[in-house]
Amino acid sequence: MALLEITNLNLAMSSYEGETHILKGIDLKIERGEIWGMVGETGSGKSLTGLSISRLIGSPPGRYLDGSILFEGRDVLKASDKEMRKLRGRHIGMIFQDPTTNLNPVFRIGTQLVDVALHAGSTDPSILGLTASASRGQRKKAARALSIEMLDKVGIPNAAERIDDYPHQFSGGMRQRVLIAMAMIGKPDLLIADEPTTALDVSVQEQILRLIHDLVEERNIGVLLITHNLGVVAQICSHVAVMYRGRILEAGPVGDVLKRPAHAYTQALLDSIPTVHTKRGELRGVSGVMPEFDL
Numbered sequence: 001m002a003l004l005e006i007t008n009l010n011l012a013m014s015s016y017e018g019e020t021h022i023l024k025g026i027d028l029k030i031e032r033g034e035i036w037g038m039v040g041e042t043g044s045g046k047s048l049t050g051l052s053i054s055r056l057i058g059s060p061p062g063r064y065l066d067g068s069i070l071f072e073g074r075d076v077l078k079a080s081d082k083e084m085r086k087l088r089g090r091h092i093g094m095i096f097q098d099p100t101t102n103l104n105p106v107f108r109i110g111t112q113l114v115d116v117a118l119h120a121g122s123t124d125p126s127i128l129g130l131t132a133s134a135s136r137g138q139r140k141k142a143a144r145a146l147s148i149e150m151l152d153k154v155g156i157p158n159a160a161e162r163i164d165d166y167p168h169q170f171s172g173g174m175r176q177r178v179l180i181a182m183a184m185i186g187k188p189d190l191l192i193a194d195e196p197t198t199a200l201d202v203s204v205q206e207q208i209l210r211l212i213h214d215l216v217e218e219r220n221i222g223v224l225l226i227t228h229n230l231g232v233v234a235q236i237c238s239h240v241a242v243m244y245r246g247r248i249l250e251a252g253p254v255g256d257v258l259k260r261p262a263h264a265y266t267q268a269l270l271d272s273i274p275t276v277h278t279k280r281g282e283l284r285g286v287s288g289v290m291p292e293f294d295l
Contacts, residue, residue, distance in 0.1 A: 108164050113150070154211055
């Protein structure tokens with residue numbers, strides 16, 4: 001049984017102009033130990049696919065027309081809200097794109113991490129190293145200790161002191177590490193990373209990617225990495241899916257897809273990547289703009 005299996009996923013979104021068909025027959029299977037990269041232009045449906053896995057798209061405006069999302073054999077589209085709350089954080093972790101908007105500026109980092117740890121611990125007390133009979137005080141103390149441990153694991157210096165700082169006291173790269181710690185604190189089986197290296201410099205990007213790779217090797221989890229950067233995909237991913245206008249045009253092992261692309265769109269994306277030999281004025285882009293979705 002695959003860790004995650006998406007079959008014929010179709011999603012429509014409502015607006016004042018009517019209902020728009022966004023995702024059109026998405027098929028994707030992720031096994032433990034695999035890192036899948038999902039690439040494509042802005043507006044192709046990558047982030048909506050990731051949000052659908054955790055069922056974080058409201059209804060309305062979202063409406064699933066067809067398909068299934070099986071996580072360890074359970075269809076999350078048919079799960080109750082209570083069941084989804086147990087899955088999120090504990091079994092499915094998500095690193096959101098922008099740490100500036102996804103960390104609450106008025107709460108200390110520790111407060112936000114402890115809340116996530118307590119939520120995961122309410123589903124599985126063993127995460128906190130406690131039994132179900134532990135008192136609230138014991139759970140909070142264990143959650144704080146786990147938060148410090150995770151901050152240290154993601155490379156935050158002096159984690160025991162920095163846990164009481166506010167988000168604005170961290171650099172962009174450090175805030176991104178905090179989001180990774182938050183996503184991993186529940187020891188999830190599947191990690192969805194939506195543009196985790198956006199706006200980070202090259203050295204910090206390398207550290208974040210290495211951290212994700214090490215987590216996969218250490219815990220044998222599955223990862224869906226949503227990105228525009230084919231260089232990142234080639235560096236860290238085992239498989240890649242190429243999206244365009246709500247469809248996956250091509251998917252498979254990274255070596256096969258990037259070295260022998262079967263679709264003209266994949267080849268166009270590869271041709272747009274600059275190399276050390278690219279001269280000024282020779283950079284090739286993908287012509288045109290993303291077409292409007294069908295109403």
